[in-house]
Amino acid sequence: xxxxxxxxxxxxxxxxxxxxxxxxxxxxxxxxxxxxxxxxxxxxxxxxxxxxxxxxxxxxxxxxxxxxxxxxxxxxxxxxxxxxxxxxxxxxxxxxxxxxxxxxxxxxxxxxxxxxxxxxxxxxxxxxx
Numbered sequence: 001x002x003x004x005x006x007x008x009x010x011x012x013x014x015x016x017x018x019x020x021x022x023x024x025x026x027x028x029x030x031x032x033x034x035x036x037x038x039x040x041x042x043x044x045x046x047x048x049x050x051x052x053x054x055x056x057x058x059x060x061x062x063x064x065x066x067x068x069x070x071x072x073x074x075x076x077x078x079x080x081x082x083x084x085x086x087x088x089x090x091x092x093x094x095x096x097x098x099x100x101x102x103x104x105x106x107x108x109x110x111x112x113x114x115x116x117x118x119x120x121x122x123x124x125x126x127x128x129x
Contacts, residue, residue: 003056009066014074015109044120063128070110076101
C-alpha cells in the first residue's frame with residue numbers, strides 16, 4: 001500500500017513554511033522532515049516517518065503558488081543569508097547565483113525541491129496538483 005502525504009502549497013510563503021508543511025504532512029503537528037536541502041534528501045531516503053518499504057507519494061497541491069513563493073526572490077534571499085558562511089573559494093560562485101536569481105534566472109528553490117524528491121524518492125513519489 002502506498003502512503004500519500006499532502007502538502008497544501010497555497011499556504012507556503014517561503015522555505016521555512018515548506019519545512020513546516022512537509023514535516024507536519026509526514027510526522028504530524030510539529031513534525032520534522034528536514035530543515036535544509038541535504039537533510040530533506042536524507043529524510044526522503046527513509047527512517048524519518050516514511051514507510052520502510054519506500055512506498056509513498058508526496059501530493060503537492062496548488063504547487064503553482066508554492067513555485068511562486070519558492071521562486072527567484074526567495075532563492076536570492078536564502079543565498080544572501082548563506083553568503084557570509086560560505087568558504088572563500090565558493091564566494092564568487094554564490095555571488096553569481098545571487099545575481100542570477102535577482103535577475104529572475106537560474107534554478108529556484110522550488111525546482112531544487114522537486115529535483116530532490118524525484119531524484120531521491122523517484123519520479124513516481126511526487127504528484128504536482
